Amino acid sequence: MNDRNNAPHEPEDTNLTVKVEPEKLIWLDPQRLSFRDPGAGRPISMTIADDRTYRSIFALRAFPRQEPNGFIQIFQGNTDETRGEMVGMIRGIAQLRQSDAETLAEALRRSYLVPRITAILELEEHRFMARWVVDTDRGVRSFDMYQPHRNVIGSGSGRVLMVDVEENRYEIPDVEDLDDASRRRLDRVL
Amino acid sequence: MLDTRSTQAHHAEPDSDEKRWDELSIGPVPDTVARALEAARFHPESSHFCVPSRFSPEGNYRGAWMVADDARVAVVTVNGAGVAEVTWEASISEVRQATIHSVTGGGSLILHLSDGPKEITRFDVGQTSLFGGFAHCLKRQSERLNDPDNAPAGTMRAECRQVLEKQRALYCSKCRRLLPRNTSICRFCVEKGSTLRRILTFSLPYWRYLALMAFLMVGGTALQLIPPQITRVLIDDVLLSPDQQHRLLGLVGLMAFVMIVVCGVGIARARLGIWVGCHVTNDVQARAFNHLQALSLSFFNKQQTGALMSRVNNDARQMQGFLVDGIQYTAVNILTVIGVAAVLIWMNPFLGMLVLLPTPFVVLLSAYVWRRIGRRFRLLWVAMASVTSYLNDALSGIRVIKSFGREESEKERFSRRLAHARSRTIAAEQTWQTLVPILNLIVQSSLLLVWYFGAFEVYGGRLTVGGLVAYVGYLGMIYGPLQLLTRLNDWLTRSLTAAARIFEVLDTQADIEEKSDAVAMPDVSGNIQVRNVTFGYEKHLPVLKHVSLDIPAGEMVGLVGKSGAGKSTLINLIGRLYDVDEGEILLDGVNLRDIKVQHLRQNIGFVLQDTFLFNGTVAENIAYARPNADRVEVLKAAVSANAHGFIMNLPDGYDTIVGERGARLSGGERQRIAIARTLLQDPKILILDEATSSVDTETEARIQHALAHLVRGRTTLAIAHRLSTLRHATKLVVIEDGEIVEEGTHAELMSREDGIYRKLVTIQTEWSRVIGVGA
Ligand SMILES: Nc1ncnc2c1ncn2[C@@H]1O[C@H](COP(=O)(O)OP(=O)(O)O)[C@@H](O)[C@H]1O
Numbered sequence: 026m027n028d029r030n031n032a033p034h035e036p037e038d039t040n041l042t043v044k045v046e047p048e049k050l051i052w053l054d055p056q057r058l059s060f061r062d063p064g065a066g067r068p069i070s071m072t073i074a075d076d077r078t079y080r081s082i083f084a085l086r087a088f089p090r091q092e093p094n095g096f097i098q099i100f101q102g103n104t105d106e107t108r109g110e111m112v113g114m115i116r117g118i119a120q121l122r123q124s125d126a127e128t129l130a131e132a133l134r135r136s137y138l139v140p141r142i143t144a145i146l147e148l149e150e151h152r153f154m155a156r157w158v159v160d161t162d163r164g165v166r167s168f169d170m171y172q173p174h175r176n177v178i179g180s181g182s183g184r185v186l187m188v189d190v191e192e193n194r195y196e197i198p199d200v201e202d203l204d205d206a207s208r209r210r211l212d213r214v215l
Numbered sequence: 216m217l218d219t220r221s222t223q224a225h226h227a228e229p230d231s232d233e234k235r236w237d238e239l240s241i242g243p244v245p246d247t248v249a250r251a252l253e254a255a256r257f258h259p260e261s262s263h264f265c266v267p268s269r270f271s272p273e274g275n276y277r278g279a280w281m282v283a284d285d286a287r288v289a290v291v292t293v294n295g296a297g298v299a300e301v302t303w304e305a306s307i308s309e310v311r312q313a314t315i316h317s318v319t320g321g322g323s324l325i326l327h328l329s330d331g332p333k334e335i336t337r338f339d340v341g342q343t344s345l346f347g348g349f350a351h352c353l354k355r356q357s358e359r360l361n362d363p364d365n366a367p368a369g370t371m372r373a374e375c376r377q378v379l380e381k382q383r384a385l386y387c388s389k390c391r392r393l394l395p396r397n398t399s400i401c402r403f404c405v406e407k408g409s410t411l412r413r414i415l416t417f418s419l420p421y422w423r424y425l426a427l428m429a430f431l432m433v434g435g436t437a438l439q440l441i442p443p444q445i446t447r448v449l450i451d452d453v454l455l456s457p458d459q460q461h462r463l464l465g466l467v468g469l470m471a472f473v474m475i476v477v478c479g480v481g482i483a484r485a486r487l488g489i490w491v492g493c494h495v496t497n498d499v500q501a502r503a504f505n506h507l508q509a510l511s512l513s514f515f516n517k518q519q520t521g522a523l524m525s526r527v528n529n530d531a532r533q534m535q536g537f538l539v540d541g542i543q544y545t546a547v548n549i550l551t552v553i554g555v556a557a558v559l560i561w562m563n564p565f566l567g568m569l570v571l572l573p574t575p576f577v578v579l580l581s582a583y584v585w586r587r588i589g590r591r592f593r594l595l596w597v598a599m600a601s602v603t604s605y606l607n608d609a610l611s612g613i614r615v616i617k618s619f620g621r622e623e624s625e626k627e628r629f630s631r632r633l634a635h636a637r638s639r640t641i642a643a644e645q646t647w648q649t650l651v652p653i654l655n656l657i658v659q660s661s662l663l664l665v666w667y668f669g670a671f672e673v674y675g676g677r678l679t680v681g682g683l684v685a686y687v688g689y690l691g692m693i694y695g696p697l698q699l700l701t702r703l704n705d706w707l708t709r710s711l712t713a714a715a716r717i718f719e720v721l722d723t724q725a726d727i728e729e730k731s732d733a734v735a736m737p738d739v740s741g742n743i744q745v746r747n748v749t750f751g752y753e754k755h756l757p758v759l760k761h762v763s764l765d766i767p768a769g770e771m772v773g774l775v776g777k778s779g780a781g782k783s784t785l786i787n788l789i790g791r792l793y794d795v796d797e798g799e800i801l802l803d804g805v806n807l808r809d810i811k812v813q814h815l816r817q818n819i820g821f822v823l824q825d826t827f828l829f830n831g832t833v834a835e836n837i838a839y840a841r842p843n844a845d846r847v848e849v850l851k852a853a854v855s856a857n858a859h860g861f862i863m864n865l866p867d868g869y870d871t872i873v874g875e876r877g878a879r880l881s882g883g884e885r886q887r888i889a890i891a892r893t894l895l896q897d898p899k900i901l902i903l904d905e906a907t908s909s910v911d912t913e914t915e916a917r918i919q920h921a922l923a924h925l926v927r928g929r930t931t932l933a934i935a936h937r938l939s940t941l942r943h944a945t946k947l948v949v950i951e952d953g954e955i956v957e958e959g960t961h962a963e964l965m966s967r968e969d970g971i972y973r974k975l976v977t978i979q980t981e982w983s984r985v986i987g988v989g990a
């Protein structure tokens with residue numbers, strides 16, 4: 026107890042919570058950005074001209090549904106030293122050079138394992154679950170879904186999101202593009 | 216070695232090798248993969264892991280097989296032609312770090328090799344935990360290979376097997392569908408029969424009533440068959456021969472009597488059914504609730520509380536519906552159908568066959584019709600629910616709507632939903648009103664057959680006029696039950712599913728289990744030793760790593776660290792809300808796992824950031840841990856907790872109802888009630904987790920006084936954002952990223968030039984100076 030008496034300063038007046046770094050919105054200048062994909066599963070790197078190179082980055086969309094090609098937030102990848110710190114935001118992919126835009130698109134593909142459904146091959150309904158067999162841009166897949174009415178989420182624009190029992194996601198970019206049989210199956214739950 | 220295998224392959228079991236690969240996998244390993252692996256000198260006996268990731272490294276569904284033995288890790292991919300080959304391989308000793316990177320829809324396994332990180336494969340959401348576990352295994356094995364002296368205990372094989380088993384346990388072994396959480400019972404594979412039997416075991420205590428019910432059912436059904444026979448006699452013997460007029464009154468009287476008895480039996484049966492059904496449901500609900508209380512917090516973390524409430528309530532109600540009405544109607548209807556069919560054939564075999572033969576067709580047809588109608592109505596309900604939830608939102612948020620002047624746009628959003636619901640209502644109702652009359656028409660067409668062919672039977676003298684009328688009467692009795700029975704399967708399935716869901720709760724294993732020989736420790740002195748504890752909510756993501764800490768009885772230890780460091784996790788472990796993964800925690804020298812859970816909890820008092828008050832009076836809430844405490848004790852506790860003043864100002868003083876439906880108390884007020892509650896509990900060990908972080912400075916000062924009372928003479932573990940709160944601590948422990956990084960008195964820690972604690976204190980002091988509060 027008497028330790029307290031020889032304390033250098035009593036923290037009596039420390040009535041505030043620990044300070045945190047305030048978050049900032051940093052815009053990256055597309056003219057100065059370049060991306061590189063070494064391939065073979067190596068992380069994509071990003072260089073800001075006249076500044077520095079980030080050896081490993083990943084990218085996420087701020088508005089994946091409303092503006093998939095704009096507002097891309099860049100993070101530092103998981104390496105020994107860095108752990109997902111934010112680097113900055115890119116306003117639009119289109120402002121990048123063609124080759125860089127392609128690499129960034131690849132970075133985005135790595136962040137979203139969301140297959141696009143091109144056809145619904147089967148729908149089998151049970152009391153509490155539905156089993157779907159679908160064809161996607163990543164291959165054929167079958168999956169189970171609880172409460173189809175809740176997990177097939179339509180939006181006015183014809184885009185449909187599906188969520189399976191394991192919380193994997195699937196996307197139909199536009200219902201109008203499906204063939205008639207697929208549409209009829211979808212209509213049973215939508 | 217190669218030779219023996221090839222001879223084996225020639226002889227008896229060509230697929231014995233594959234079988235052994237299967238044991239290292241989730242599901243079967245195809246031939247081609249096994250061959251590719253053996254070509255690369257991987258053998259099922261010495262390998263530990265052989266699992267297909269659901270996405271290939273390129274992100275398509277072709278997948279890739281992750282394989283590892285003691286020394287090597289490899290990826291096998293299957294090309295378009297169906298031929299597998301090893302496309303990547305590395306030695307595990309090269310692996311410096313193994314992690315997973317989660318993304319939307321799945322994640323990737325990343326190995327840090329000598330030349331930097333590399334994404335090895337991708338997987339979907341359902342495999343996140345599996346590959347997380349695998350990464351963990353690889354990392355430990357690499358440590359073992361590189362530094363055998365300080366290697367972690369265990370073997371790669373055992374660790375991989377554990378990971379595989381955990382993943383397998385998530386899926387039904389029969390249909391391979393994902394199981395509901397924490398159970399091993401598949402909703403698909405659970406037999407209706409076994410669920411039904413289980414419901415019946417709950418009804419067993421009421422067997423006398425059930426027997427009586429069965430008797431009433433059979434009796435009631437048999438009696439119902441009598442009136443048409445009286446009709447027949449009435450027509451043939453009385454109506455058509457005027458000299459028999461004297462029998463009229465007797466027959467009508469008999470008919471009235473039978474009708475009254477049938478009515479009485481029906482009422483008795485229904486009342487009995489309700490009584491038994493409600494009792495059984497109640498028993499099931501009580502059992503489910505008791506079981507829920509026994510489950511550890513980790514169950515509640517994973518399950519949404521709402522879903523649990525729905526199980527205990529809605530599912531039980533569904534089951535009750537089945538027990539009360541379902542069984543009765545089913546039995547009565549089946550009995551009626553059988554009885555009537557028998558009578559129809561007995562009265563006239565030819566006509567009987569004529570009307571009964573099309574029945575299967577009619578049953579199938581109506582099953583189809585009901586399915587169509589059911590689908591329409593389900594869609595309607597979804598639309599209705601959306602209207603309701605929108606209304607709920609808009610009305611509770613009406614202030615926000617008005618303050619932003621958004622009334623018009625809200626009106627429009629609402630009418631859109633209404634229009635949607637309207638079109639579905641029209642679709643559903645029109646389907647119903649079209650299909651049902653048509654169905655009825657078809658069903659009743661057998662009536663036409665009876666009139667037409669029955670007439671010929673009458674002409675031919677094989678049937679009397681009265682017989683024909685009775686026949687038509689019986690036919691009318693069979694339509695309703697037949698139609699109901701077509702919906703029986705639907706109904707039965709729904710109720711049994713509800714029952715199965717409740718049983719799922721009952722079948723969930725409690726993971727904090729009390730040993731049968733647990734030590735009784737009603738009184739403890741409060742010595743706590745944490746020894747080399749490692750713990751993660753998910754095993755592969757340890758939140759605490761090798762934490763050791765001694766807290767002598769009666770002392771106060773302050774835990775300091777950033778949010779997310781693992782402070783709350785540590786105290787959860789000390790309260791045994793979870794069990795540690797590695798290491799041990801001792802209370803007075805006894806491992807927590809060996810102490811009776813009730814005694815442990817009795818001796819530990821928690822004051823947390825968010826205090827939950829039950830619906831009840833202030834006094835009841837204070838006396839929660841000791842319901843028999845007298846009023847003076849309650850008052851004393853409240854005074855010590857600095858709560859007396861505000862309680863006296865509540866409209867009904869200590870009898871004021873608080874909790875969700877009661878008076879609204881501020882955070883600080885609820886906190887002080889919680890402190891009073893803990894004072895009355897009088898635990899030897901006290902845990903304060905940010906007890907004062909949600910209140911203003913003045914309230915904090917009040918709570919501080921209350922806490923000063925509380926900590927006296929107790930072993931105390933305190934977590935506080937405001938470091939000044941911890942000035943009474945005899946020892947401070949700084950936790951960072953799940954590890955203890957500094958430990959000592961305030962003075963000792965302040966004297967460290969580069970100390971983390973010193974930095975935290977300095978930041979806080981500066982801030983308060985800048986803003987000009989405190990001091
Ligand atoms: N119930 C839980 N399930 C999974 N992860 C959790 C759970 N509770 C806490 N965590 C994680 O454990 C880490 C430590 O959390 P916690 O002990 O609450 O930190 P602190 O109390 O120091 O702020 C955090 O990363 C948090 O996200």
Ligand SMILES: [Mg+2]
Nearest residue numbers: 782783784904
């Ligand atoms: Mg906490």
